[in-house]
Amino acid sequence: MSRPAASRRELLGGILAGAAASTVRASSADAAGGAGGDDKLLATLLAVERRLSSTYHRVLASGQLGVIVAPEVSGFLGQEQEHIGALEQVIALRGSSAPSAARFEPGGPLETQSDALDLLLGAERMAESAYFGALSKLEDPALVALAAEIMASEAQHWTLLRALRNPGNLAATVPAAFVTGSP
Amino acid sequence: MVSGSEGREGPASRRSLLLSLGVGLAAVLGAAGCGNAQREPGVRLNRRTRGAGADAHTLNQLLAAEYYAIAAYTAATPLLTGTPARVARRFLGHEVLHADRLISLIQRAGGQARQAPASHDLGHPTTASEIMRLLLKAERAQLTAYLEAAPTLSPGSLKAMAASIFATQAQHAAVWRLQLGQMPAPTALVTGHE
Numbered sequence: 248m249s250r251p252a253a254s255r256r257e258l259l260g261g262i263l264a265g266a267a268a269s270t271v272r273a274s275s276a277d278a279a280g281g282a283g284g285d286d287k288l289l290a291t292l293l294a295v296e297r298r299l300s301s302t303y304h305r306v307l308a309s310g311q312l313g314v315i316v317a318p319e320v321s322g323f324l325g326q327e328q329e330h331i332g333a334l335e336q337v338i339a340l341r342g343s344s345a346p347s348a349a350r351f352e353p354g355g356p357l358e359t360q361s362d363a364l365d366l367l368l369g370a371e372r373m374a375e376s377a378y379f380g381a382l383s384k385l386e387d388p389a390l391v392a393l394a395a396e397i398m399a400s401e402a403q404h405w406t407l408l409r410a411l412r413n414p415g416n417l418a419a420t421v422p423a424a425f426v427t428g429s430p
Numbered sequence: 431m432v433s434g435s436e437g438r439e440g441p442a443s444r445r446s447l448l449l450s451l452g453v454g455l456a457a458v459l460g461a462a463g464c465g466n467a468q469r470e471p472g473v474r475l476n477r478r479t480r481g482a483g484a485d486a487h488t489l490n491q492l493l494a495a496e497y498y499a500i501a502a503y504t505a506a507t508p509l510l511t512g513t514p515a516r517v518a519r520r521f522l523g524h525e526v527l528h529a530d531r532l533i534s535l536i537q538r539a540g541g542q543a544r545q546a547p548a549s550h551d552l553g554h555p556t557t558a559s560e561i562m563r564l565l566l567k568a569e570r571a572q573l574t575a576y577l578e579a580a581p582t583l584s585p586g587s588l589k590a591m592a593a594s595i596f597a598t599q600a601q602h603a604a605v606w607r608l609q610l611g612q613m614p615a616p617t618a619l620v621t622g623h624e
Binding site for chain 1: 516521527573577587600601603604617
């Protein structure tokens with residue numbers, strides 16, 4: 248039986264939700280800020296990716312994933328790390344310094360493979376939301392393209408995690424025509 | 431394999447443009463899960479918005495890509511069975527919703543939405559694999575179109591909306607690759623060239 252959405256949010260400790268919300272706050276404060284606003288948005292997205300990566304590490308370390316699922320999930324973690332690398336690189340190229348990674352421990356018990364996949368589905372959804380919010384504020388076209396490419400990757404991860412969670416219902420792995428990170 | 435639709439005269443209403451696609455709107459939107467409220471991203475756009483004219487032109491180019499995808503799905507879906515058929519029906523519904531959204535935005539920007547061509551050359555796929563490859567090709571074409579367009583659009587909300595459709599097309603592509611036995615998400619940055 249799946250956990251209700253509120254419990255999944257508790258498992259994430261609200262951290263990712265806070266990161267997504269801070270994207271909107273930061274961008275609102277810098278609506279006319281141009282490069283400064285973009286830099287803050289990049290920093291927020293980097294924080295989101297690091298937390299997402301931590302969640303993948305937690306899930307993989309839990310030992311709850313089966314022998315077929317674990318390699319797939321490990322592949323997604325590899326791509327999250329590429330997202331981190333891409334964001335760190337663009338921050339450096341813009342002359343900023345990447346914020347140091349804050350310690351983040353995704354909380355809550357992981358008792359089954361379904362728990363583990365639900366945690367990742369929630370985390371990916373929150374990442375989508377953060378990118379979607381940032382995309383409405385980013386001004387540099389190159390950053391818009393990069394954010395779109397990464398958000399699309401997170402959406403693919405969500406779809407494939409959903410397929411692993413509920414095999415046999417492939418049509419339901421893309422439930423909506425517009426990816427926004429909203430449930 | 432050529433998609434055809436009936437000739438259409440004049441009216442540029444959203445409904446007439448969509449009906450001209452010959453897809454059977456009610457059934458397609460039902461398959462897309464439109465009984466559940468589809469959350470469409472809000473967009474601030476009207477003919478007075480800065481850059482509206484250029485945006486209308488860009489959105490019309492995206493609409494052309496959506497028309498091709500709709501034609502491909504419409505022709506392909508009856509030839510598929512089982513899981514691929516169910517997937518194709520759902521994805522067709524999504525593409526129709528995208529086209530509907532683009533038409534609405536083009537009109538709000540003061541532009542005129544282009545009409546769907548009378549036919550598209552879809553090649554000669556005969557097997558299920560060949561048909562799914564056609565659909566994957568249509569998705570990849572949309573991915574490259576949306577990624578090229580999104581950074582050029584003017585209001586931020588329009589960029590985000592284009593990116594949200596881009597992400598959905600990426601999901602579609604992943605599912606077709608999965609069905610074809612390919613690596614479903616081969617790259618960390620989705621561009622449509624993978």
